[in-house]
Amino acid sequence: MSDYQREVEELERESTTAARLFDVRRIIGGLFVVYGVIVTIAGITASDADIKKAQDININLWTGLGMLVLGLLFLIWLKLRPTVPPAPDEPADDQG
Amino acid sequence: MQNLAEGLRLPTNGLDYAILGIYFAVVLGIGFAARRSVKTSLDFFLSGRSLPAWVTGLAFVAANLGATEILGMAANGAQYGAYTVHWYWIGAIPAMVFLGLVMMPFYYGSKVRSVPEFLLHRFGPSSHLLSSIIFAVSSVLIAGVNLYAMAIVLQALLGWPQWVAIVVAGFFVLAYITLGGLSSAIYNEVLQFFVILAALIPLTIVGLKRVGGWNGLTDSLSGSHGDAFLTAWKGTGIGESNPLGANWLTIVLGLGFVMSFGYWTTNFAEVQRALSAKNLSAAKRTPLIAAFPKIFIPLVVVVPGLIALVMEPSLGKAGKDGLQYNDAIPVLMRDLLPNGVLGIAVTGLLAAFMAGMAANVSSFNTVFTNDIWAAYLKKNREDAYYLKTGRWVTAVGVLIGMGTAFIASSFSNIMNYLQTLFSFFNVPLFVVFIIGMFWKRTTAAAGFWGLLSGTVAAMVNYFWFYKQGVITIPSDQGANFVSSIVAFVVGAAVMVVVTMFTKSKSAESLAGLVYGTRSPGMTELPGEGDDAWYRRPALLGWGAIVLAAACYVPFSF
Numbered sequence: 051m052s053d054y055q056r057e058v059e060e061l062e063r064e065s066t067t068a069a070r071l072f073d074v075r076r077i078i079g080g081l082f083v084v085y086g087v088i089v090t091i092a093g094i095t096a097s098d099a100d101i102k103k104a105q106d107i108n109i110n111l112w113t114g115l116g117m118l119v120l121g122l123l124f125l126i127w128l129k130l131r132p133t134v135p136p137a138p139d140e141p142a143d144d145q146g
Numbered sequence: 147m148q149n150l151a152e153g154l155r156l157p158t159n160g161l162d163y164a165i166l167g168i169y170f171a172v173v174l175g176i177g178f179a180a181r182r183s184v185k186t187s188l189d190f191f192l193s194g195r196s197l198p199a200w201v202t203g204l205a206f207v208a209a210n211l212g213a214t215e216i217l218g219m220a221a222n223g224a225q226y227g228a229y230t231v232h233w234y235w236i237g238a239i240p241a242m243v244f245l246g247l248v249m250m251p252f253y254y255g256s257k258v259r260s261v262p263e264f265l266l267h268r269f270g271p272s273s274h275l276l277s278s279i280i281f282a283v284s285s286v287l288i289a290g291v292n293l294y295a296m297a298i299v300l301q302a303l304l305g306w307p308q309w310v311a312i313v314v315a316g317f318f319v320l321a322y323i324t325l326g327g328l329s330s331a332i333y334n335e336v337l338q339f340f341v342i343l344a345a346l347i348p349l350t351i352v353g354l355k356r357v358g359g360w361n362g363l364t365d366s367l368s369g370s371h372g373d374a375f376l377t378a379w380k381g382t383g384i385g386e387s388n389p390l391g392a393n394w395l396t397i398v399l400g401l402g403f404v405m406s407f408g409y410w411t412t413n414f415a416e417v418q419r420a421l422s423a424k425n426l427s428a429a430k431r432t433p434l435i436a437a438f439p440k441i442f443i444p445l446v447v448v449v450p451g452l453i454a455l456v457m458e459p460s461l462g463k464a465g466k467d468g469l470q471y472n473d474a475i476p477v478l479m480r481d482l483l484p485n486g487v488l489g490i491a492v493t494g495l496l497a498a499f500m501a502g503m504a505a506n507v508s509s510f511n512t513v514f515t516n517d518i519w520a521a522y523l524k525k526n527r528e529d530a531y532y533l534k535t536g537r538w539v540t541a542v543g544v545l546i547g548m549g550t551a552f553i554a555s556s557f558s559n560i561m562n563y564l565q566t567l568f569s570f571f572n573v574p575l576f577v578v579f580i581i582g583m584f585w586k587r588t589t590a591a592a593g594f595w596g597l598l599s600g601t602v603a604a605m606v607n608y609f610w611f612y613k614q615g616v617i618t619i620p621s622d623q624g625a626n627f628v629s630s631i632v633a634f635v636v637g638a639a640v641m642v643v644v645t646m647f648t649k650s651k652s653a654e655s656l657a658g659l660v661y662g663t664r665s666p667g668m669t670e671l672p673g674e675g676d677d678a679w680y681r682r683p684a685l686l687g688w689g690a691i692v693l694a695a696a697c698y699v700p701f702s703f
Contacts, residue, residue, distance in 0.1 A: 065194030092486030
């Protein structure tokens with residue numbers, strides 16, 4: 051194995067990303083739930099002009115509900131398969 | 147692009163700005179939260195090679211789904227019609243599958259940290275330095291293009307002065323990458339992917355309803371532009387004419403093979419996402435997972451371009467002050483989306499601009515720090531020094547990007563500009579890679595001269611033969627395809643000739659870098675669950691190819 055490969059392996063052992071980086075599913079889930087609620091409310095309170103503009107579709111309501119569902123799916127996925135931080139002194143090859 | 151019509155101002159209100167404000171807060175939050183995971187330079191540049199495949203896969207597709215791509219491909223849809231699908235189905239998919247199945251074992255398995263670093267070990271310092279510098283310069287240029295395009299769009303849509311847009315977006319990109327490195331770039335890309343879809347899907351649905359569904363759309367366009375406009379191949383025989391200005395041979399060889407393989411397999415802004423995966427299996431799956439969303443993106447990008455053409459028949463024809471092809475998606479946003487979804491759409495567009503720029507900045511800082519600074523200027527310092535350098539380089543790169551934003555102004559269609567650059571830089575790089583990976587005998591000198599001659603040949607063909615009218619090609623796009631083929635042929639021929647007269651590297655020094663060899667320590671146990679059938683790279687790859695081919699069927703007869 052050449053020098054640079056040993057260097058990368060050494061850095062991989064010292065790396066803290068696997069152990070400390072938060073799970074992106076929480077961010078996607080959180081943001082889409084918030085957006086979903088906001089846009090759904092905009093859909094419930096939509097004016098006739100809003101609905102007419104969107105070709106008689108209450109697009110805020112449907113988009114809001116869609117985003118809400120997507121956000122909840124990410125949070126449920128996170129709940130069912132949480133991140134497993136790698137055990138210390140072992141190669142970081144499994145975090146779900 | 148620089149002449150967005152005055153009347154494009156969107157009727158945004160407080161609700162839309164609240165949605166945008168939340169997004170900016172989350173972007174910064176990701177930067178701060180990712181900061182504590184950065185301890186080594188490997189964490190900063192490659193997320194410690196520890197991310198799961200679905201995250202790197204979505205980041206891979208999102209890094210390419212910048213706003214210039216979205217607006218540009220909608221523009222191509224309005225200008226060239228259904229021919230635009232070639233960029234996706236024959237352009238992107240085969241190249242992404244090739245990257246995952248054939249090239250990734252060499253990239254990931256050899257533990258290189260960047261695409262140029264592979265050249266260093268396979269060929270030597272001359273081609274390494276050349277490609278590092280070309281990459282660093284081009285990624286800063288493209289970051290500038292992105293920033294400029296964004297300033298123009300925001301000025302037209304929201305009424306922000308251009309400098310405000312440049313400073314705000316530049317600052318946020320600078321902040322979150324300097325803090326969290328590649329991890330925060332990738333996380334923001336994954337988030338951007340979902341937000342942009344949440345904007346484009348409602349836009350397409352409402353738009354289709356407006357023009358009378360798919361049948362209404364095709365009837366209107368067949369009536370106004372002829373039947374060929376909605377086919378992928380009609381009029382592409384050699385010598386025939388079609389809106390794209392290219393024949394089937396230049397489409398298949400130039401776009402499908404040379405140009406797309408050059409872009410997808412050697413552009414470090416893309417490959418970097420795969421190199422940050424947690425193991426070889428996840429790295430191979432990164433471009434393969436990305437291929438599936440990529441197949442369906444034309445549905446929400448090219449179709450809105452076609453819808454805009456029906457709603458605004460003057461699109462692209464009304465001269466300098468009228469609506470341009472690039473305005474296709476903004477026009478639909480203005481005319482069809484009520485406040486609320488409109489805020490999501492503005493946020494998605496802004497997020498896509500920032501992600502496109504961030505992808506260039508995060509690959510630029512890696513190449514500059516590892517392949518130029520650490521390799522030639524300040525060698526053998528401790529790791530903390532390079533981590534600090536990487537952060538500084540990020541800041542400097544963003545500032546230069548802001549400064550070079552004006553270069554974009556000489557082309558009306560931004561995609562043309564970007565693709566022209568790619569055909570000059572990426573194609574020769576692809577030639578050198580593909581020959582270097584499959585031909586043990588090819589030499590260090592051959593790598594350097596192949597790279598240089600291919601780049602020069604493409605430039606000569608484009609700026610001299612095409613622009614000066616020595617050869618006749620009907621459109622800029624067609625000329626790009628031809629330039630790519632020229633770069634490939636010249637680069638390959640020069641490599642073969644130079645190899646004949648120079649000495650090959652020893653077999654030991656090529657272990658793991660050339661087809662049929664393995665580096666010691668390259669064997670890696672698959673992660674738990676990687677043997678599940680739906681994670682098998684061959685199945686994913688060939689599945690994507692079959693699906694892309696099937697997508698052509700409705701547009702071929």
